[in-house]
Amino acid sequence: MVIQQLRIARPVSDLTASADLYCTGLGLHKLGEFRDHDGFSGIMLGDKTLPWHLEFTFCQHHPVQPATTVDDLLVLYLPDAACWQQRCQVMTRAGFTEVTSFNPYWAKNGATFQDRDGYRIVIQHAAWQA
Known part of the structure; x- marks a missing residue:
């Protein structure tokens, strides 16, 4: 059985600020949200495609x-x-900070960005090849 969806x-630290940042920076959309389910609130972002x-x-x-490391990457x-x-x-204009990649591999063909909570995103200029 193949997994159909990945979350x-x-x-x-701030749901609204994080959602705004990722929607603007990555072009994602709010797919859903929940409020105070046993004390937890959340927002799902993505694209239906x-x-x-x-x-x-x-x-x-x-x-x-949030407890991230410099090598936890999306x-x-x-x-x-x-x-x-x-x-x-767009990532920079949205409010992400461009940072030096901990692993130099990602700097060869990509750029690494960090959000306000320390999560890192690499925008890799390449096609994925398995």
Whole structure:
């Protein structure tokens, strides 16, 4: 059986700010949300045409501080040079900070960005090849 959908869930310090940042920077859309389900709230972001989406959560009763490392990455591939360059510019304008990649491999054909909670996204100028 093949998995049909991938959700990447991350705790964040501010649901609205994180959702706005990722929608603007990555061109994602709000797919759904929930409020105060046993103290948890969340927002799902993605695109209905993609087999993956992001979920950001916040627990009102026991806030979890995001605990990232410099090598925890979300890597997105854009093979077209103009699209890659434009996405990198949009990421910066949206409020992501461009940072030096911990692993130099990602700097060869990509750019690494960090959000306000320390999560890192690589916009890789390449096509995925298995």
